[in-house]
Amino acid sequence: MSRIAGFTGHQSLEMTNILSDGLIRGMGVSSIKLHSFGEDNINFVIQGKAQSFYTQNLWVVLDGLIYNSDEFETTQNDAELIGILYLRFGFIGALERLNGDFGIALYDGKTDSLYLGRDRLGVRPLYWTLLDNHLAFASRPLPLAKIHGKSITLNKGFVARFAVCHYRYFDNIPDESPYKEVFQLPSASWLKWNNGKISSGIYWQLEDKPDLEGTIEDLASRYKFLLLDAVNRRLQKVCKPAFTLSGGMDSSSVLACASHNTGQRFDAFSSVYHDKTYDESQDIQVMLSGPVQTWNPIQVDNPDIFQLIQRMVTAHDEPVATATWLSHFLVCEAISKGGYDAVFGGLGGDELNAGEYEYFFFHFADLQGQGYDDNLTTEIKAWAHYHDHPIFRKNSEIALATLSRVVDTKNPGRCLVDPQRFNRYSKALNPDYFDISSFLPIMEHRFSSYLKNRTWQDLSRETAPCCLRAEDRQTKAFGLYNIAPFFDDRLVEFMFRISGNLKIKNGVTKVLLREAMKTILPEETRTRIKKTGWNAPAHLWFSGQGRELLLDRVHSQHFQAKSVFRMEEVLHLISEHEQIVQSGINQENHMMFLWQLLNLDVWMEAIQT
Template identity: 25%
Template sequence: MCGIAGYMHADPDKQIDPDQLVAMAAIQYHRGPDGFGYHVMQDRGVGFSHARLTIIDLDENRGRQPFVSEDGNLMLAMNGELYDYKRIRADLTSRGARFRTKSDSEMVLHLYPQKGLEDMLPYLRGEFGISLYDKERDRLILIRDRFGVKPLYWTEQNGQFVFGSELKVLFAHPDVQRRFNARGVYHQLMQTVVPGSTAFDNIHQVKPGHAVIVERAHGRFKIRDFKYWDMDFPTMEERGPQLEDDYDEAEYIEGVRRELLEAVQLRLEADVPVACYLSGGIDSCAILGMSAATQQSPVKAFTIGFDDADYDESAIAREMAESVGADQDIMMLNAGHLYDNFEETLWHAERTIYNTLGVAKLLMSRHVNQAGYKVVVTGEGSDELFSGYPAFRMDLFRHGLDTLPEAERAVMQQMLAESNKLFSGAMLAEDEYDDPALDKLVGFTPSCLQPWLAASEHVAPLLHPSLRKEVEGYRPGTAIAEALDGDMLEGRHPLDKAQYVWIKTMLEGQILTWGGDRVDMANSMEARPPFLDHHLAEYAARLPVTMRIRGRTEKYVLREAMRGLLPKVLYEREKFAFMAPPAHTDPKKWAAMKALADRYLSDEAIEQAGILDPAGVRALFEKHENPETSASTQVQLDAVINHMIGVQVLHKHFVQTDVPAQARAKAKELGWAA
């Protein structure tokens, strides 16, 4: 729920502009259309604002943020949800805490003074971006949830520390520069972003599972970052007999069922109706099945269908909905129309996208909102916990085969050549790609990064000569490796390493951004992913390898845990990637993409933006249309074309446009004023 914003001066005697705070809230109106609030501590040179989406405590005035503690020492603005809050509130109340709202967010104001920052963090269960100012210690704290479900950005410029839920919130402040970073553009064009970075100069993300603490001394900021949680897999030594299948299978199946059920039940808690996203995959079907089992009335289930049979899962989703008596709503999409909403999607995503799935998700969230829902539970995170992606199986085959029992090795070897053709070029590289820095850190180059590292070879010729010079000799794999925590990789099983790298790169930088929060909140719709509950994740980290991948079956333990809820066809089904059809697979979609390219990739448009090289762009299109180019390479080039259009659109939205003026105009349009 909601969007947060704020800024602080390095000099506490400088004044905060309330109108500026309101404008920063207004530009993220889509995150919180149900009201706004702001609070300023002028004697400390700090102010917060908040755009509210009412989900818990619907009282218009009582739940309005920012919250200020009774003693005036703490100021809080929060985005997201904290679960199990009723139990924690009751405990805090018994210890003397006095709550003024029914909000889950308010408990932070009571946990922090009682527990202190580090001891408070384990109590925060959910998806959140938190800003907390401690007047007594004169420190600002930003906290992001463990997997990065909710976004949170910050920058230090011109003696000010500025933060917000979206990049455009920072850009709404007139002192924040809106300028592309050469390496940031490089990564936008190759898809995989360096953890914690953005496409723009001096604009940072709070990393998942991290807190950023900002203090002031002698007119300067002291900024430090610390990690409070990570996906900590056991070492090979700690796994011990697990590697020889010496374990109780039933215990793990029951454990997954127990932890997932609790995570689902917590995420159904709301003061508004909660629906489900339902694809034809085991993940969302499991969530729907558990949701239906815990509620007396039929669950509302929303499904996306595509007009391309190779990518459409609506038939299986319909079977699942019927099996649990859900009220299903199927929105069929024509692939040729997805590019009609490409620009709008990028304004919300604030990064480039390789596939129009993000557009489809934006259209779905709009449909859900129009149907009267603000909250859905979703299946994101299951593949990350239970090894659902083809890349994981590939890494297990290439680097962990000798750790498996003999029978498992034989099955794995037989499967190597049977990868789903739909993944080729997008989820698996056509040829194995080795990066020296990743090989050194991880022991191998994870398969999830290989197609994008391979795509990076197309990037340099696409860049404007001035940017190309800045990235001369740059190694994207090295930058990614340097952003990963080697302690979390050392001594781990190859499958654990592969999952860890995916979680730190693809999950946070792709699935949870333009496939998740950003396109859901574009239409004021909050998505809750039970699989990313950290209690479930910590349990899943201990699962034996063969409980995750068992012969031909990925996510084995989840299938067994959900066997009673799933239709037979789904229980037996192999992993299918939920994505929109690539442009070149459909003449109408290719024509729609080319029409957008004609606008944004013309020589004139490229020259005006100064990001790309028109000759390089033309050469890439020629390669794509060459009859000798393989289908796998075409999929890869489809992605690069989307990224090229994307950086041009981002330039229009956030560099060429006067964002501060846009934000103030939005505040005026809404009637929001200080």
């Protein structure tokens, strides 16, 4: 486990004690060292495996790993490399040269300046706050919230979004945190504190460049090299890795690449279910005779979600975005008992390779905008053929109706907020708590392609931030590194120059990845179209006895005293969810809303106590 924290400013001994004690208590562990540097100008808190480097006038602390250290002169550790690059190129110049997952704090004693930096995709977290004339930072937000006094002030906008919005909108404002006085350093960003003043900016961003030319074989070869290298560089930084494994392309590709690079087989862990709708055990079998040394299926069916959510919220410092992460939490717990130090997974593969179902619509919009009407008709028919669902139907009428909601056809590349998704549960929020209509989600529009804009929206403001945060919190809770090779910035830059026709074709997603993984993945896995992923039968968790426990909670005095929800609407949704589940009818239920409600209430109760 690696975490960093610190504070700066010319403070009294009393203020130093307040800040250091608050940060140490907030980190919640005993294996912490407090280092003072200079004339009480800077103090660093270092936990566990966090790396540090210092000279007479320079101190660096690092939460994370640098993967291209071999490109520079030999150093004792990654923190020393950062210090050397800073002295040679400055802080921004150093960040621009790093390939890694990191939160960095660097103090220059000569200029009395503190710098903070975060990796390009936000794999590692970093937060900061101001108290009087002092800046404090930490890898987690709660320690920073605690140093402001006994009463922690929540960010009402975040609470409201978590209460009634789809999880994609939780991170639409990248510099916010769940706590009013604590700010998140956005991905690919830097911050400088000097003489009581803050300056900040970004050091990396994607540009709208022409798609790469070449045959699919040539481009797949380049993709294969980058993915193999991304996996290999990460393998070299850990001692005993474990791999999460589903039946899909992403986690399977990461594991297969690791085996291809090393000639070794690795231990894999999967969540499995008795309900075959969610269970991928059969799909996983083909991997067991190849790159898997020992397969560890973790049974998840009807867990004690109330007890588990308590534990998860403690690990997260905030409510947990989706029920997906309960299964992941149990998998991480199992991995931690085997002496492993890192967890490799396929997070990011869906975004880079257009693997999410909704990416079809934005590919359709690109085809429509380019005048490829015949291709559009063919793709819609193939989409409906492969992906029709009893609840989520697929046909031409639905495709065109969805396009009218989610893209601006008069403004090439501009994606829109889906009003059906955004407003679905807005009536459940108490308007006296927060006016959710005042929240207007920001939609990225830096590319001429709808698909690329939608993908960047997911990477920067929607799916990736909350998933990366959850993966980081849960692996660290069990003393593990989280490793996500698809978030290698070289892969990201490459895939944003790949045409949509090489991501989605004939109703099949991840076209270029499938081509790149020839001879590496088993053919059954490489050519599989069905997608399940990290889903779980969470609708059952809020039915029957789960419903009764949830009703007890929402009828309690402490729940109603928070005044976040409109009780009549909450009770209606709980009742309707039960009717849908018990009837077995093909109708969308309210599992996601109920998961968010329970998580939010558990978190708010924990903060208040």
